[in-house]
Every structure is written in structure tokens, then in C-alpha cells.
Amino acid sequence: MSNVIVQTQLEDVKEYLENLVNEIEDVLNYHTIDSFSQEVEENKEFNKELFSSLRRLVVYCQDNLESCSVLLHSKPFNKIAAERTLYKIYHQCIQEFFSPKKDLWYEDSRSAYTGKNAIVFRQKVPKAVENIFASLETPSQRMREELEYYETDYRTKMLQINAMKE
Template identity: 55%
Template structure:
């Protein structure tokens, strides 16, 4: 993949991460466990798990944004570092959004055919959480489609170099 294309993707991912961070921070700065319980009676441990996962995602996105900023500013453009960073962002941010390690929620791949949100929660959750995911799912899906190439390409390069 050419430098120009990779650099363009880095800039797109950087903009995506900036917007994503704003969305996560807006929610997390206002969300409290007691507020979520007031909004919808539910499993407190499950709510804690969701909030914990969102905090992790926020940190991963902030780290990815910082890496993008450094790489985009560097001259000459470091294509290999950019590809490695996009691969890491794909795994730490995108995949974790759709399928967190904690299994607090999951992606229902059949939803793509129905036009509904594909993120499904394991238990009933407050509408505020559903709104955050509803706002972010489209942009995450778009970026995932753009970065899926790095999932196979970068892994292939690593295997070939060993």
C-alpha cells in the first residue's frame, strides 16, 4: 500500500479517534453508577463492568490518537510505523468495541442485514448506554471496514519476517 494511502488512512483514523474520545468522555464525565441505577434498575456488577470497559476503550483510543498524531507529523512519513499503529488501533479499539474481552456486550452480525444496531447487551441496560453505542456504532463500523486490511496484511508481514 502506498505512503499516500496509508497517510490518508492515518488522518481519517485520527479524526475518528478525536470524535470517539469526545463521545466517550462526554458520557463518562456524567455517568455514575447510582445514576445508571436510577435510570434503570439492574445488575450493579454488570453496570460496573460496562463502565470499566468504556474507560478501557477511552484509554485505548487516547493512546491511538497520540500515536497517530506523532506519525502524521513526522517527516518523512514512516509507513511501517503507521501500518503497525493502524493494526494496533484495529485490535485495541475497533475489535474491543464490538467484542470486549469481558463479554459485557457482543456484536450480532445478523443485525447488519436488518439495519438495526448490531451491539447487543447481555443484560438490560440504561438507555444512556444504548445511546452512546448507537452514536458510535456507525463510525466504528466504517473505520473497521477501512482497517480490516491491516488485520491480514500486517499479520502476514510478521509471519513472513520470522
């Protein structure tokens, strides 16, 4: 891919990450585990795990957002570092959005056929959490489709490197 294409993609990803961080931080900054537990009774442990997963997602996104900013302001543009960053974003941010480490929600692969949201929570969640996932789902799916190339490209390069070593 050319430098211009990678740079444009990095700019798009930066904008996506800014939006994701802002929306999730709004929920984390204005709600507490106790307020979530009042809204959804008897889910205090689940709500703690939910807050933890949302915080982890925000940290991953903030770190990668900073990387995007540094790369976009560097002269000359470092295409290799940008591609590596896009690969990292795919794994740390996009994959974590759709399939978190603690498995509190999952992606329903049939959602495209049913017209429902792709993210399904394992337990009932507060309305604020449902709303942010509903608003971030479509941009996250679009970003995943755009960044899947880096997943495939990276694996191909690693296989080629390993084959050359043998």
C-alpha cells in the same frame, strides 16, 4: 500502499478516534454508576463492569490517538510505524468496541439483515450508553472495514518472516 494513502488513512482514523473518545468521555464525565443503577434497577455490578469497559476503550483510543498525532507530525512520514499503529488500532480500539474483554456486549452478525443495531448488550443498559453505541456503530463498522487490510497484511508479513527463519 503508498505513503499518501497510509497518511490519509491515519488522518481518518485520528478523526474517528477523537469523536469516539469525546462521545464516551461525555457519558463517563456526566454519569455515575449510581445514576446508571437508578435508571436500570438491580444492575449495579453490571454497571460497574460497563464503566470499566468504557474506560478501557477510552484509554486505548487516547493512546492510539496520541500515536496518530505524533506520526502525522513527524517528518519524514514513517509509513512502517503508521501501518503498525493502524494494526494496533484495529485490535485495541475497533475489536474492543465490537467485542469487549469482559463480554458485556456483542455484535449481532445478523443485524445487517434485520435492520437493528449490531451491538447487543447482555443486560439492559442506560439510555445514554445505548445512544453513544448507536451513534458510533456505523463509523466503527466503516473503520473496521478500512483497517481489516492491516490485520491481513500484518499476519501475512509475520508468516513470511517466520518461514524465512526456518
